[in-house]
Amino acid sequence: MDKIVSILSEIRPEFDFTVSDDFINDGLLDSFDMITLVTELDKTFLISIDGVDIIPENFRNIKTIADLLAKKGVSVL
Amino acid sequence: MELISNKEEVFFLLQKIKQSGGGLTTNFFIDNEKLNTWINDKQLSFLEAPEGILFFRQDRNFYHIYYSTNSLSNLSTLLSNHLPDKIFVTDIIGKIIDTDLVSTIFSRIGFNIHVVLERYTRINKENSDYYRPDNEVEIATDDHCGEITEMLQKNFDIYSEQVYSFEEVKKLMHDKKIIMIMDRNKIKGILIRTILPQSSVLNNFLVNPEFLGQKIGSKLLKHYIFESKFTKRMWLWVIKDNEHAINMYKKHGYTRDGLVDLVMILNKTNGQNS
Numbered sequence: 001m002d003k004i005v006s007i008l009s010e011i012r013p014e015f016d017f018t019v020s021d022d023f024i025n026d027g028l029l030d031s032f033d034m035i036t037l038v039t040e041l042d043k044t045f046l047i048s049i050d051g052v053d054i055i056p057e058n059f060r061n062i063k064t065i066a067d068l069l070a071k072k073g074v075s076v077l
Numbered sequence: 078m079e080l081i082s083n084k085e086e087v088f089f090l091l092q093k094i095k096q097s098g099g100g101l102t103t104n105f106f107i108d109n110e111k112l113n114t115w116i117n118d119k120q121l122s123f124l125e126a127p128e129g130i131l132f133f134r135q136d137r138n139f140y141h142i143y144y145s146t147n148s149l150s151n152l153s154t155l156l157s158n159h160l161p162d163k164i165f166v167t168d169i170i171g172k173i174i175d176t177d178l179v180s181t182i183f184s185r186i187g188f189n190i191h192v193v194l195e196r197y198t199r200i201n202k203e204n205s206d207y208y209r210p211d212n213e214v215e216i217a218t219d220d221h222c223g224e225i226t227e228m229l230q231k232n233f234d235i236y237s238e239q240v241y242s243f244e245e246v247k248k249l250m251h252d253k254k255i256i257m258i259m260d261r262n263k264i265k266g267i268l269i270r271t272i273l274p275q276s277s278v279l280n281n282f283l284v285n286p287e288f289l290g291q292k293i294g295s296k297l298l299k300h301y302i303f304e305s306k307f308t309k310r311m312w313l314w315v316i317k318d319n320e321h322a323i324n325m326y327k328k329h330g331y332t333r334d335g336l337v338d339l340v341m342i343l344n345k346t347n348g349q350n351s
Contacts, residue, residue: 014200015275027273027308031106032170047242052091056109067247 001076004065007040017062025057034059041065054070078122078161084112090123092132094145102152104169104179105132105143113179128155135304137235139164139342153182161164162345165192166236169339177332180339188341192237193317196338197331199302201309208303211296217255220248224264225255232283237316237340239281254280256300258293266293268301277305279313294322312339 005033008029014025015028023029029037037059038049049068058068081087093107115121115134124131129146142165145153167183169176180190217225226246233240241249249255249269257267266284270277279301284294305311313331315322 012310020275025273027276027310029110030276030312035106035171050092052088052095054106069151 001053001062001066003044003076004062004069007037008062011036011040021061024060029059031056033034037065041069045069045072047074078124080119081116081121081132084109084116085125087112087121087132090125091145094129094147097147098339102147102149103143103145104167115312122215124161126155126159126160128152128158131155131159133165136166138237139166141165142167147177147274149182151343152179153185156182156186159315160186160343160345164346165343167341170336172335173337176337177340183341183343187345188343191340191342192234194237194314194338194340195214195317195324196206196312196314196334198331199311199326199331201306201311207330208299208306211258211300211302212294213258214256215259215298217250217257219247219250221255221257221264222250225250225257225267228267228283228285229281233237235283236342243265258296260288263287266289266297268297270304271300272305272308275308276310276312277301277308279311282313294325298325300331308342329336 005017007013008023009015011033011059012028017023019024020028034054034056038054042048047069049072053071060062069076091103103203108293112121122135123134124133128151129144132143132145133140134143140163144152144155144167146155165188167188169179184190221351226241226243229240229246235328246255254271255267255269258265264285265288267281268279269281270279276336282294282297284297311331312334313326315326317337
């Protein structure tokens with residue numbers, strides 16, 4: 001999980017991602033940040049997140065991002 | 078062009094592209110709420126070709142294009158061979174360096190840059206206490222719905238800005254998203270904003286031309302910054318050449334963050350290609 005937090009903090013250093021359960025509705029990430037996040041996750045975990053998975057629901061909080069990574073065979077503890 | 082009837086159809090089409098190999102090149106970033114509205118209002122259609130899929134959203138007499146393909150060369154063929162004779166608008170959003178390749182493809186088939194928007198961001202710090210609420214600023218109510226809709230439709234560019242319908246303005250009012258400054262019986266200026274717990278977006282900002290030079294814009298902006306003082310990040314899009322607005326945003330702590338939106342237009346009606 002720390003790795004996900006660290007990637008998020010690089011994209012938006014002004015926010016504390018550990019205190020929100022809803023990055024989208026709390027305003028921590030916008031649609032453009034989501035694309036940057038997908039690129040960073042692809043690069044970091046050597047995966048390719050499908051276009052159909054690039055929807056707000058999958059980037060709502062650290063758990064949903066971890067679930068998305070798990071779908072790609074990446075386990076983050 | 079075939080009408081999209083449900084959300085699953087969109088996912089199915091995107092998945093087909095992805096499965097055809099080579100990754101996904103797209104400017105179709107799904108926002109569920111918007112997608113549902115477009116489908117319910119029968120605004121969204123698509124065109125499927127061997128090179129990929131084009132989605133079209135009808136807006137007045139023109140169509141916004143969203144593409145999904147698996148390579149830039151396929152995008153080029155898709156646009157060259159399959160666009161019907163209509164007026165098209167597309168937004169190419171990203172860092173300047175990333176938008177160059179895609180915009181070149183659109184240029185080659187006849188799209189022209191209509192306007193360039195730049196994103197400006199303000200990170201709120203302790204010194205935001207400088208801002209105070211302005212007594213002249215009030216929340217717009219239903220009584221002003223017609224006047225605000227008319228102001229937006231008269232002064233905003235339909236291709237590059239979201240020009241709201243009467244119903245949309247009504248919804249914004251119910252959500253208390255519009256603040257304004259009134260003369261006795263006329264609106265001097267309005268500001269539409271979305272304030273979330275951690276960030277704040279300035280959606281639209283307009284000073285009635287009759288009241289220019291009275292610092293209406295500055296008062297609305299300062300009030301809005303005060304309202305957003307508990308957020309950490311504020312952002313907005315502004316036309317690259319609008320020096321007056323940019324100077325005002327800079328004065329209040331906004332800086333350019335490197336993201337651009339190239340709004341490109343192609344008119345294929347009446348044999349035109351400009």
